[in-house]
Each structure stands twice: as C-alpha cells, then as structure tokens.
Amino acid sequence: MKEPSGDISNRADFSRVRYAQCWEDADVLLAGLDPQPGDRCLSIASAGDNTLALLARDPEQVIAIDLSAAQLACLELRVAAYRELDHEELLELMGSRISSRRKDLFRRCERQLTPETRDFWRANQSALEKGIGTAGRFENYFRIFRERILPLVHSRRRIEALLSLRSKSEREEFFERSWNSKRWRGIFRLFFSRFAMARLGRDKEFFRYVTEKDVAGRILERTRHALVELDPSRNPYLTWILTGTHRDALPFALREENFERIRNNLDRLEWRKQSLSEVLAEGETFDRYNLSDVFEYLDESLCLEIWRQISQSTRLGGRVAYWNMMVPRRGSSELTEHFHHLRELSADLFEKDQAFFYSDFIIEEVRHG
Secondary structure, eight states: OOOOTTSGGGTSOOSSOSOSSOOSOHHHHHHHHOOOTTOEEEEEOTTSHHHHHHHTTOOSEEEEEESOHHHHHHHHHHHHHHHHSOHHHHHHHHTSSOOSOHHHHHHHHGGGSOHHHHHHHHTOHHHHHHOGGGOSHHHHHHHHIIIIIGGGTOOHHHHHHHTSOOOHHHHHHHIIIIIOOHHHHHHHHHHTSHHHIIIIISOGGGGTTOOOSOHHHHHHHHHHIIIIISOGGGOHHHHHHHHSSOTTOOOGGGSHHHHHHHHHTGGGEEEEEOOHHHHHHTTOOEEEEEOTTGGGGSOHHHHHHHHHHHHHHEEEEEEEEEEESSSOOOHHHHOTTTEEEOHHHHHHHHHHOSSTTOSEEEEEEESOO
C-alpha cells in the first residue's frame, strides 16, 4: 500500500530508537480508555510501556503497531524481560535501578527474541550497560539537560529538595522562592525551544504542522503545574528527567502490583510494523485505541481519513485516546456525527497528567461505526 503524502513515514527517519520509554502517563490513559475484559485494543507501540499497561486490564487482544522496527525492538525486549526476569531484575534492565549485571540479564532474555531484535540489541551495547530505558534520542536529550544545563541553575541539593514529599502550599512556596528564578526560565526557554528540540530531541519533521510561536513558554507553564499542582516525588517522568532513574516513582507498567497481571497476558499481545492507516484499512474491529500523539505528525486530510476509518472499525461505545502537544487535532471537531468528546473526563485527566509536556489529552467515544 502506498503511503499518503501527508504521512510522517515518508518524511522522518525511523531507523533508530527515538523513545526508549513511553513519555505519556499510562494512569490517565487507562482511566480514560477504561478498557474492559474482552476488549480488542489497538496501540501505538512506541517503547512498549503503555501497550503493556493495557494488558493489565485483561483485554482479549492488544495489537501494537509502529512504523519503526527499532521501537518494536524495544517492545519485544520488554516482553522477553517480563517472561524471563523477576520484577526487580526487570527494573535493573530498564535502568530504573542501579545494576552491574544488565548484560547478564539481557543474555537470559535473548532466547525469547527474534534474530533481528537480538542483533539490534547486541549492536547497542551502551544501552545494555546503562539500561534499555536510556537508549532513545529523547532520553539523551533529557540526559543533556540533566547533566549540562540543569547544574547551571540548580544544585543537586535543591533538586533533592524539589523531589521531597511536601504539601501543595510548601511546593508552591519552594517553587517561587527557590526554583523559579529568571535564570531557570531563560535557560528552560532556550533548551526547550522548537529549534533545540528539533536538533537534539525530536525530528524537525515532527514540527511541520506546528503554528504555535511560544512552544517553550507553554511547556514552561505545564512544568510549573507538574512541580506545584502535582507531587514531584511521585512523578516517574519528572524523576527520570532530574535524576536519570525512576527511584520509587515507577510508571504503571513497571510497578510491582502490575507485573504478574501483565506477564500473565503476554500471549494476548501482537506487534506489527504498520502505519495506523494500513492496519485500519484491513477491516479489523477494535474497542479501545491508544494513539499516542500520532495526529501531530499528519496533515489534516490524512487525519480526517483516519478518523473515518476508526469510526468504521470501532464497536459502539468504543473509546479513542490521544495527546496533542503542539498541533491541535480533534476527531470530534471534524466528524461530530461519529465522535463524542468526553470533555469533562478529558479535562480532569489532563490536570492529573504527570507527563507534563502536552497541551491536551483527548478521550473520544465512538457514537456508531
């Protein structure tokens, strides 16, 4: 099938790992989708964390798709780790815990891997040494921020104080008195500008449809929300950015209470190297969709085509979840007869979203297929 010209697959490089972790909050994803036992789910694979989180809800099947073989290799190695390792060993392999035996842990997982995925990870020895959660370009972007930029503004002691448990009023006082300096705001705006993100963290093609002028300013405001309104000490995404590990703030798929539920349902997971439009064209029916921020990278005509495909491929009452970061996209605005925006639920979950980079979190219900 020839990809439409508006598809990101024609324009960006998908040969390397961009995201070694899912930088989207699985807790709000699951709360929004509310997957039920027996549901069929379609999920953008990314690094695999949120796809695996869906398995904890006992679906009939989860189909994970991605344009990138490298991203699917991330998912495949995670699946192997859930099968072969115990919970603490999984955290070591990921990089969530300090470890000196990651290569040995990988060797135990190798027999579960396809030859292509095994060779891919053998060629990425640095990731196996540091933790597979460090292997992406986006994670390297945050490493540069943590090691080179942040020390210009805040000491390690102040960062530890930020991550200490405290009340909202204490967090607000600390933020205004000790954190939110002119230097912090200036350096943040430079490092998280559109220019810097395109060069160091994302692909310049990911910004093709961005019209927002002050990208860094919007992210800066959401960062304040994460540091004051939410509890930094419980935020896995913020903790990793600031410390390079998860400590005790684990994302959903890595929490001990979810480990066995995910492992017991691994046989219900299938992954494919396909675009969203391709898999929808095959005529399968789904109940729940985790679509990440996929609409950011597609032109409006292709978005409309995909929303029409979803409306035809979804059982009545099915739900679609996705994020907007810099490009406002919403199926319910284009196909009002097919999609109902669950506005209050979406807004409530967005306020709780610990992955604070996004400008919107959208849950839509399919009215009829």
